[in-house]
Amino acid sequence: MSQKTRVRFAPSPTGPLHIGGVRTALYNYLFAKKNNGTFILRIEDTDQKRYVPKAEQYIIDSLNWAGIPFDEGPGKNEMLGPYRQSERKELYRQYAQELIDKDKAYYAFDTSEDLDRYRNEYQEAGKTFIYNWHNREKLNNSLSLDENIVKQKLEAGEAYVIRFKTPLNDTLELYDLIRGEMRIDTHTLDDKVLFKSDGMPTYHLANIVDDHLMEISHVIRGEEWLPSLALHHLLYEAFNWEAPKFAHLPLILKPVGKGKLSKRDGDQLGFPVFPLNYTDEKTGETSQGYREAGYFPEAFVNMLALLGWNPGDEREVMGLEDLIAAFDLENVSKSGAKFDIEKTKWFQHQYMQKQSLEELTQAFLPILKEKTDKIFETAYVSKVIGLLQERAIFVADFWELGSYFFKAPDTFDEKAVKKAWKEDTTEIVSNLLIFLQEQTDFTSSILEENVKAWIQSQELGFGRVLMPLRLSLVGSMQGPHVFDIMEMIGKEATLKRLQYASANI
Numbered sequence: 223m224s225q226k227t228r229v230r231f232a233p234s235p236t237g238p239l240h241i242g243g244v245r246t247a248l249y250n251y252l253f254a255k256k257n258n259g260t261f262i263l264r265i266e267d268t269d270q271k272r273y274v275p276k277a278e279q280y281i282i283d284s285l286n287w288a289g290i291p292f293d294e295g296p297g298k299n300e301m302l303g304p305y306r307q308s309e310r311k312e313l314y315r316q317y318a319q320e321l322i323d324k325d326k327a328y329y330a331f332d333t334s335e336d337l338d339r340y341r342n343e344y345q346e347a348g349k350t351f352i353y354n355w356h357n358r359e360k361l362n363n364s365l366s367l368d369e370n371i372v373k374q375k376l377e378a379g380e381a382y383v384i385r386f387k388t389p390l391n392d393t394l395e396l397y398d399l400i401r402g403e404m405r406i407d408t409h410t411l412d413d414k415v416l417f418k419s420d421g422m423p424t425y426h427l428a429n430i431v432d433d434h435l436m437e438i439s440h441v442i443r444g445e446e447w448l449p450s451l452a453l454h455h456l457l458y459e460a461f462n463w464e465a466p467k468f469a470h471l472p473l474i475l476k477p478v479g480k481g482k483l484s485k486r487d488g489d490q491l492g493f494p495v496f497p498l499n500y501t502d503e504k505t506g507e508t509s510q511g512y513r514e515a516g517y518f519p520e521a522f523v524n525m526l527a528l529l530g531w532n533p534g535d536e537r538e539v540m541g542l543e544d545l546i547a548a549f550d551l552e553n554v555s556k557s558g559a560k561f562d563i564e565k566t567k568w569f570q571h572q573y574m575q576k577q578s579l580e581e582l583t584q585a586f587l588p589i590l591k592e593k594t595d596k597i598f599e600t601a602y603v604s605k606v607i608g609l610l611q612e613r614a615i616f617v618a619d620f621w622e623l624g625s626y627f628f629k630a631p632d633t634f635d636e637k638a639v640k641k642a643w644k645e646d647t648t649e650i651v652s653n654l655l656i657f658l659q660e661q662t663d664f665t666s667s668i669l670e671e672n673v674k675a676w677i678q679s680q681e682l683g684f685g686r687v688l689m690p691l692r693l694s695l696v697g698s699m700q701g702p703h704v705f706d707i708m709e710m711i712g713k714e715a716t717l718k719r720l721q722y723a724s725a726n727i
């Protein structure tokens with residue numbers, strides 16, 4: 223085993239990558255970078271029934287969008303490749319054969335009907351059927367059958383699987399970098415299938431062979447694989463290979479209630495559980511991704527990193543470099559982490575504040591183009607964004623929060639009208655219009671001074687003038703300082719909007 227840190231993310235391309243999978247990839251990435259190691263992507267596509275062709279590209283696109291690209295993987299630095307298991311088929315057959323030759327595995331000819339029957343019989347007797355030491359000698363396999371019969375069956379092309387001959391009377395001492403020591407009695411384990419009748423290895427065999435051949439030093443994966451650890455450990459022993467170190471990550475839990483965060487939670491509570499949009503080919507249904515929902519990849523990654531890990535201090539907003547420097551498996555929690563959509567938005571808001579006006583402007587221009595037919599000067603758009611940034615969470619919010627900077631309101635918020643537009647308002651506004659017409663300087667501070675002085679000279683309360691003014695310009699009571707808005711949209715638009723409001727409210 224090489225001394226170098228080599229870790230892998232090994233998804234099965236069966237559909238979109240869940241954010242839990244992205245987090246597993248992220249922790250592998252952070253661990254690799256922290257230790258000057260290599261982050262590998264391996265595609266575990268041995269289950270032909272569940273294989274979805276476009277899923278691999280989706281996984282790669284997701285990692286790239288999140289800013290955590292792999293160092294080795296399909297099509298990239300394939301030194302110890304290929305990195306797609308379907309392209310390594312022959313290799314697994316050889317290793318399965320090696321275990322048979324060493325009497326550590328055996329051929330099993332039991333049909334699925336046979337196995338179903340046994341299961342039912344056991345169930346009726348209140349027991350559970352486990353294919354292992356206690357009955358393997360009685361079943362239809364190369365341990366119970368005569369050598370010649372086995373040979374005949376193989377030559378005749380009879381369907382078989384290769385099962386692991388789980389050793390008896392052994393207490394395994396397993397170690398997990400997050401969970402510590404565990405003991406497992408091998409009596410309880412079944413003789414798992416290593417090689418299937420379709421000529422493909424199972425996950426277990428392929429995974430161990432590849433981790434060995436790809437010189438993986440640390441296996442960092444989801445908690446759902448913890449029950450497989452004993453078998454994996456025994457397989458390394460059977461091959462006489464040194465096992466990598468293992469770390470099993472806690473689950474990402476539902477925001478409310480118990481259990482693992484699922485697509486359904488996202489649908490019900492209105493948040494994405496996938497990094498990118500994904501359209502299911504069978505149902506035609508599209509699930510929204512974080513990217514399309516408007517999250518910055520930095521915010522998404524920061525949120526995920528802290529879902530099950532902490533830097534050991536109070537820090538929360540951490541860029542990728544900070545995360546790499548601080549990452550440590552010891553600070554990964556043993557228990558599941560509850561997903562929190564408000565916290566996720568909080569991270570996004572934090573990163574919104576860090577973006578430069580240039581970046582935000584570039585991101586907003588296409589949205590603006592879609593919403594209006596007009597062309598705006600970049601400098602103007604940047605200025606608007608500067609006024610709204612503090613309150614915005616997503617780039618699209620600049621439109622929701624500030625469409626009035628780009629087009630006159632055509633409707634007026636009913637509640638606001640009730641509050642701001644009294645019987646004498648139309649008259650006040652027409653006087654205000656005359657006053658504003660005379661103003662030559664539309665700079666915010668000057669305007670403020672002059673308009674306020676005018677209000678006082680008219681012996682009116684500020685609200686009686688400023689509320690209808692804001693309503694006319696914005697269409698509601700929202701927005702930044704009203705004089706800033708006037709300066710931004712200019713004299714002509716200000717007057718027009720006041721006239722329109724007077725005529726239409």
Ligand code: GLU
Nearest residue numbers: 232233234266429443447
């Ligand atoms: N193919 C497995 C998965 O989809 C990989 C598990 C592992 O990392 O060992 O999660």
